Amino acid sequence: MSRFSRGLIVWYKQNERDLPWRKTSDPYKVWVSEIILQQTRVNQGLNYYINFVNCFPTVFDLANAAEDEVLKQWEGLGYYSRARNMHAAAKEVAYNLKGEFPNNYDQLIKLKGIGPYTAAAISSICYNEHRTVVDGNVFRVLTRIFGIDTPINSSKGKKEVETLAHELNDDGDHGTFNQALMEFGAIYCTPKLPKCNGCMFKLECVALKTGMVDKLPVKEKKLKIRHRxxxxxxxxxxxxQTIIQRRNENDIWKGLYQFPLIETSKEESEEIVLSNCNYAFIKGATINSVNSSKHKLTHQTLYIRIISLQVKFDNTNLPPDYQLINFNDIGEYALPKPLDNFCKHIL
DNA sequence: AACCCGGGGAC
DNA sequence: GTCCCAGGGTT
Structure with a gap:
């Protein structure tokens, strides 16, 4: 086995963070942790993990839960398809696989929400299958140490790093190697201000020798930000009483609840917004207040306006798919972050 | 291959 | 303001 894998694993065993999913061999819990940590930092996901496995201790508990219940636990974490897909996969495991979690990469990747990364992570960590994870950390660490400037968001660059990572994963403990490589990227070889001085690879790191540390990994293509x-x-x-509606379209926040929405293509005054909408229940309403905020997502900038209206409901005018609830019960529904902030603010 | 999907933390 | 995080699904 290589000096790289041996040294990395020794470093990991001395420096790994104390995290709850590292203390279990239950593939269900490892799975939950891997889904939560997709595109999510440990500090952001840690409490969600603790609450989630407490609320759904087994795959049967998750499978038997209502989707709204699962989304409520996910509220505020983002990328809600992770929760919906995990719920669907839990049903598959509980009802069609007799509760036995798939124990190999090829079966794992068939489950909804499990792609190449997560299948490699679970199969290597739980079953020591010889699979190698390639996440954002692995891309960063290996492109720097080996001086790879192929864009990592090209198929060529992906394959190059995947092949290298798999060759380096030559210690017998494949799961530990994978976690060590990711941990090293998260703690040491960070995107900004990496700790090159104390780095165990400082003598061989191509990026450090050539002054390319802050240039690698290379990513091409910049995404356009949509304004809504x-x-x-x-x-x-x-x-x-207030009115809410479940978002069921393929858009942000699918499955979460919102107040009646009027989306406009540009900034409009409250008067224009209200006069151009055909919600019958606002007839004769008076504006109590208007709350404006900007919510920035990775691909969208949302200009949020919440118009508070005092109304008298005529139940016959409630459109389909809209629910009348008592505002005191709003906490039972999973809300998008900006609406959750608003509700917490006025309570 | 290109695009979509959240929220937050570090700088 | 910029970057990106233990990625995956859809088209």
């Missing part, structure tokens, strides 16, 4: 103008109507009547 979301006007929500927070209507409330004398009995503290």
């Amino acid at each position: 103008f979301l006007n929500f109507l927070f209507v409330i009547d004398q009995n503290n």
Whole structure:
């Protein structure tokens, strides 16, 4: 076995963080941790992991839960398809696989929400299958140490790093190697200000020798940011009732709940927004207040406006798919972050 | 291959 | 403001 893998694993055993999913061999819990940590830093996902496995201790508990319940646990974490796909996969495991979690890469990757990374992670960590993970950390560490300047978001660059990583994963403990490589990227070989001075690879790192540390990995293509103008109507009547609607379209926040929405293509005044919408329940309503905020996502900038309206509901006018609830029960529904912030603010 | 999907932390 | 995080699904 190579000096690289041996040294890395020794480093890991001395420096690994104390994290709950490293103390279990239950593939269900390892799976939950891997899904939560997709595109999510450990510090952001840690409490969600603890709450999630507490709420759904086994794959049967998750399978038997309602989707709204699962999404409520996921509220605020983002990328909600992870929760929906994990719920669907839990049903598959519980009902069609008799609760026995797939124990190899080829079966794991068939489950919804499990792609090449997660299948490699679970199969190597739980079953010591010889699979190698390639995540953002692995891309960064290996392109720097080996001086690879092929764009990592090209298929050529991906394959180059995958092949290298798999060759380096030549110690017998493949799961530990994978976790060590990712941990090294997360703690030492960070995107900004990596700790090159104390790095165990400082003598051989091509990027350090050639002054390319802050240039690698190379990524081409910049994404365009879409601007959207979301006007929500927070209507409330004398009995503290309000209207919500489940987002079921293929868009951000699918499966979460929102107040009645009027989306415009550009900034509009409240008067224009209200006059151009055909919600019957706002007839004769008076504006209590208007709350504006900007919510920045990776691919979209959302200009959020929440118009609070005092109304008297005429139940016959409630459109289909809209629900009348007591505002005191709003906490039972998973809300997009900006709406959750609003509700917490006015309570 | 290109695009979509959240939220937050570090700088 | 910029970058990117223990990625995956869809088209």
